Amino acid sequence: MNAAQLFQLDNNTTDNSTLFARIADDLYAKGYSIQPEGLPAALCEALYQCNQELGNGDFVNAGVGRQTDHHRNQFIRNDEICWIDGTSEAGRAWLNWAEELKVFLNRNLFMGLFSFESHFAHYAPGSFYKRHYDAFRGESNRVLSLVTYLNPDWQREDGGELVLYRSDDDHEGIKLLPRLGTLVLFLSEEFPHEVLPANKDRFSVASWYRINTTHGNQIDPPR
Ligand SMILES: O=C(O)CCC(=O)C(=O)O
Numbered sequence: 629m630n631a632a633q634l635f636q637l638d639n640n641t642t643d644n645s646t647l648f649a650r651i652a653d654d655l656y657a658k659g660y661s662i663q664p665e666g667l668p669a670a671l672c673e674a675l676y677q678c679n680q681e682l683g684n685g686d687f688v689n690a691g692v693g694r695q696t697d698h699h700r701n702q703f704i705r706n707d708e709i710c711w712i713d714g715t716s717e718a719g720r721a722w723l724n725w726a727e728e729l730k731v732f733l734n735r736n737l738f739m740g741l742f743s744f745e746s747h748f749a750h751y752a753p754g755s756f757y758k759r760h761y762d763a764f765r766g767e768s769n770r771v772l773s774l775v776t777y778l779n780p781d782w783q784r785e786d787g788g789e790l791v792l793y794r795s796d797d798d799h800e801g802i803k804l805l806p807r808l809g810t811l812v813l814f815l816s817e818e819f820p821h822e823v824l825p826a827n828k829d830r831f832s833v834a835s836w837y838r839i840n841t842t843h844g845n846q847i848d849p850p851r
């Protein structure tokens with residue numbers, strides 16, 4: 629990272645307004661947004677470095693929903709994840725950027741986004757995540773999914789595409805290579821999607837905005 633990028637990251641001086649407006653327009657019109665090289669350069673570089681520095685021991689096997697049956701789960705997904713809690717500089721910068729986007733979307737689309745959760749994901753060669761929804765109506769408070777990718781020089785023959793389906797009846801979908809800095813957002817309850825097996829290590833950051841469904845004494849989401 630060069631000095632200008634470091635300054636930008638530390639001082640949060642990136643002007644995100646054009647990017648955020650494009651995302652909001654897309655979400656309003658289509659319910660999803662794909663922004664190639666959308667991730668601001670300094671943040672992209674910081675997340676990439678941070679991901680590079682993670683070791684095997686930092687990742688845990690991903691689960692599905694609230695199930696703990698890993699044997700069954702591995703037929704649905706077999707990636708590994710590492711939650712981003714803001715203890716690293718890059719993690720904090722990412723959470724700050726996501727917060728800024730949240731405020732923008734709430735102001736412009738009245739989405740009522742409340743909290744944000746995010747993890748690095750590693751798909752080893754051959755790993756996949758079968759077609760799924762990130763949230764089911766009435767069962768979860770995840771409303772908006774956000775994914776970004778940390779793979780420079782990713783080629784078509786490397787596989788590992790995200791396939792975003794517009795509905796249950798869509799079996800063709802929109803195929804997207806997991807290229808460095810591409811941002812993808814979609815309404816969590818509206819778009820089934822899958823990750824096709826990759827031929828080499830595939831790194832990403834997967835995230836969700838949630839609404840606040842706290843009622844009575846039940847605090848939800850917990851943070
Ligand atoms: O990595 C991707 O392209 C999408 C990952 C995903 O669907 C998920 O983690 O729920």
Ligand SMILES: [Fe+2]
Nearest residue numbers: 760761762821
């Ligand atoms: Fe997903």
